[in-house]
Amino acid sequence: MKYVGLVLTLVCGFILAPALLAAPPWTINQAHSRLGFIATWQESEFKGVFKKFDAHLVFDGKDLEHSHFKVTVDVTSADTQSPDRDEAMARPEWFFHANYPRAHFITTNIQALGNNRYLAEGQLTLKGTTRPVTLSFSWRENERVAHMQGKASLKRTDFRIGEGEWSSGEMIGLDVKLSVKLCLSR
C-alpha cells in the first residue's frame, strides 16, 4: 500500500509535467480580435468575418516545439454585411450550417521565419473535410499581452464550399483569403 502514494505521484507527475513544462495558454481578448475572410464575387472582392471563434493557444517563440494552436470557428456566425448572401452561405451547397456548424484548425508544426514571423502548418476541418492549411503570422509579445496577426489562403472547393454549379469559380471565385488578428493575454 505504501507504493500507492509513489504511483500516484508518478501518475500525477506524468500528467502534469507537460502542462508545467509548456507555457500557459493565451486568452483571446474577443473585443480586439478578428477572424476575417476575403472572397470574390464576379471578380470583385467582398469581405466577411466570423463573429464567434475561440482558440486554445500555447505559444512561446523560444519553445516552438511545445507551441500549438487549436482554433474553433462558429461557421454560422459568418457575416458579410449582406443578409441575402449570408442566407445563401448557410445552404447545403455552401457551408451547410445545419450539418457543419463548426470548423477547426489544429497546428501540426510551427517554425520561425525570423523577425517575429512564423509559419504554422496545420489541418483545417471545414464542412467535414480535413485538409492542410498553412498560416503565416507575426507574433509580438510584451509581458502578459501578445498581438498575433496572420494570413492563410485556401481554395474553397477543396472543402466542398460551393458545390454543383457553384464549383466553377466563374461567378464566385475559388480562392479565399483568411486573415486573423488576435489580441491575447495571460
Place this chain on the structure above:
Amino acid sequence: MYPAANTESWNGVAKSLHWLMVVLILALFILGWMATSWPLSPTKLKLFFWHKSLGITVLGLALLRILWRLTHGRPPLPLNMPRWERYAAEASHVLLYGFLLAMPLSGWIINAAANFPLKVFRLFTLPAIVAPDKALQSLAQTIHLSLFWIFASLLVLHIAAALRHHIILKDGVLLSMLPSLREEKTP
C-alpha cells in the same frame, strides 16, 4: 405622303441615343424580370450581372442624352398643336429623362445596400453609393419596382402619343425620330 415640311428631324446623335435606349430598356426589362424569378444559381447572378451592367450604361447614356438635349435643343413641335398637348409632351419628356436616371440610380442603391460588389461588364468596379443597410435595400427594391411600373406606363403613353401623331394627326412627329429617310432622298 405626309406633310412633314414643318417638322425638322432630330439630329443623328439624339436619334441614335433614343433607339439605343429602346433596345437597352427592353433588354433591362427582360433581364431584370428573369433575374428576379430565377432560382439562386450562377445563372441568376449572371442575369443580374448583365442587368446591372446595362443599367449603369443607361445611366451614363442618359446623362449624355440630357446634356445633348440641353445643348442642342429639339425640333419644334407642330404649330397646330394645342397648348395643353405641348405642355403634356414637355412634361412627359422631362419625366422620361427623370426615369432614365432614377431607374439605374435606385438599382445602384439596392446593389450597394445589399453589399454586392459590381464590376461593370467586368471592366471597372462601381463604387458603393451607400453603406450596407438591409432596411434601405428593401426600400430601394420597392422604389425600383414601383418606378418601373410608372415608367412602363409612361412609355406606353409615349408610344401611343407617337402613333397618334403618325396615324391620326399625320404630322411627322414620329418620322422626326426615325432614321432619316428624307435625307437619303435629298441629293
